[in-house]
Amino acid sequence: MIGRVLRAQSGFFRVETEQGIVMCTLRGRLKKERQSTDLAVIGDLVEVTPTMPGHGVIEAVLPRRTKLARRAPASKGVWKEDVLAANLDQALLVFSCASPEFSPRMLDRYLVLTETSDLDAVIVANKVDLVGEKEARRLFAPYERLEYPVLYTSAVTGLGINALRERLAGRISIVTGRSGVGKSSLFNVVQPGLGLKVGSVSAALNKGRHTTRVAELIPLDLPGGGYLADTPGIRELGLWRFPKDELARCFREFRPYLGECYFAGCTHIHEPDCAVRAALARGEITPERYDSYVRLFEGE
Numbered sequence: 001m002i003g004r005v006l007r008a009q010s011g012f013f014r015v016e017t018e019q020g021i022v023m024c025t026l027r028g029r030l031k032k033e034r035q036s037t038d039l040a041v042i043g044d045l046v047e048v049t050p051t052m053p054g055h056g057v058i059e060a061v062l063p064r065r066t067k068l069a070r071r072a073p074a075s076k077g078v079w080k081e082d083v084l085a086a087n088l089d090q091a092l093l094v095f096s097c098a099s100p101e102f103s104p105r106m107l108d109r110y111l112v113l114t115e116t117s118d119l120d121a122v123i124v125a126n127k128v129d130l131v132g133e134k135e136a137r138r139l140f141a142p143y144e145r146l147e148y149p150v151l152y153t154s155a156v157t158g159l160g161i162n163a164l165r166e167r168l169a170g171r172i173s174i175v176t177g178r179s180g181v182g183k184s185s186l187f188n189v190v191q192p193g194l195g196l197k198v199g200s201v202s203a204a205l206n207k208g209r210h211t212t213r214v215a216e217l218i219p220l221d222l223p224g225g226g227y228l229a230d231t232p233g234i235r236e237l238g239l240w241r242f243p244k245d246e247l248a249r250c251f252r253e254f255r256p257y258l259g260e261c262y263f264a265g266c267t268h269i270h271e272p273d274c275a276v277r278a279a280l281a282r283g284e285i286t287p288e289r290y291d292s293y294v295r296l297f298e299g300e
């Protein structure tokens with residue numbers, strides 16, 4: 001039978017199947033075929049052979065539609081991947097309109113990571129009550145123009161909560177955003193108790209405590225279901241590294257110009273006859289986004 005991995009911890013997998021929850025181990029053959037960082041992960045669809053009631057063995061991992069992988073340079077030009085979750089539908093990037101102040105540069109960084117992971121990004125603009133809806137829309141307008149969906153929310157007034165619920169329903173999502181933007185508050189309004197899960201980790205991080213966390217999918221109590229993926233490492237998503245040669249493609253408005261530059265390996269920073277910089281000069285790329293590109297390229 002086919003099931004979905006809800007939880008993975010030291011070689012044991014909690015798998016949701018049509019016949020309920022099955023606790024599984026991996027067939028030995030699988031461990032040999034796959035790298036240790038790339039065995040079954042949360043979100044994976046797996047083929048299970050039942051052994052005793054409530055128990056089984058994972059025979060195979062079905063092809064992944066998407067994967068969220070942390071990449072690190074292994075040696076010159078070679079990157080190794082640590083797959084954290086599979087088959088995610090979207091990443092919710094939570095920002096506050098104020099307190100802490102909205103940082104477009106940090107949002108651009110998150111967007112690079114969702115673009116390299118082929119994840120749909122949903123921008124959540126929280127604390128709208130602090131600045132008013134007009135100002136909130138002004139802050140995020142550049143991203144709406146790039147056709148990223150933006151949800152305007154307030155955990156205090158309840159603004160946008162239904163839209164957020166609709167966006168989460170029936171999908172597997174991850175949530176990320178810096179401390180204090182209101183992730184816990186927001187998700188507590190979406191579903192009582194949920195914010196605790198979302199918020200507990202970073203609170204612990206702030207206190208400098210070490211918490212061993214287990215990767216799991218948290219089921220959502222919404223029409224059509226849905227899950228939040230919680231896995232160690234998502235918190236630091238904003239600090240993940242990415243190969244430079246993929247950076248330009250991750251700025252979606254650059255894409256029409258890539259391949260049009262005079263030099264084949266153009267970095268779009270200092271070369272003459274650069275199609276990206278020509279687009280910048282014509283106002284087709286904003287100076288703010290271009291500036292983010294340069295800073296990320298230069299490794300800031």
Ligand SMILES: Nc1nc2c(ncn2[C@@H]2O[C@H](COP(=O)(O)OP(=O)(O)OP(=O)(O)O)[C@@H](O)[C@H]2O)c(=O)[nH]1
Nearest residue numbers: 127154155156179180181182183184185199202203
């Ligand atoms: N005015 C206003 N305050 C909010 C809103 N959402 C959250 N807050 C406040 O912002 C502060 C931080 O909220 P949290 O929900 O703890 O933020 P968090 O993103 O979960 O933070 P970490 O757990 O540290 O990652 C709290 O004092 C909340 O009461 C909002 O929509 N409007």
Ligand SMILES: [Zn+2]
Nearest residue numbers: 261266268274
């Ligand atoms: Zn160029």
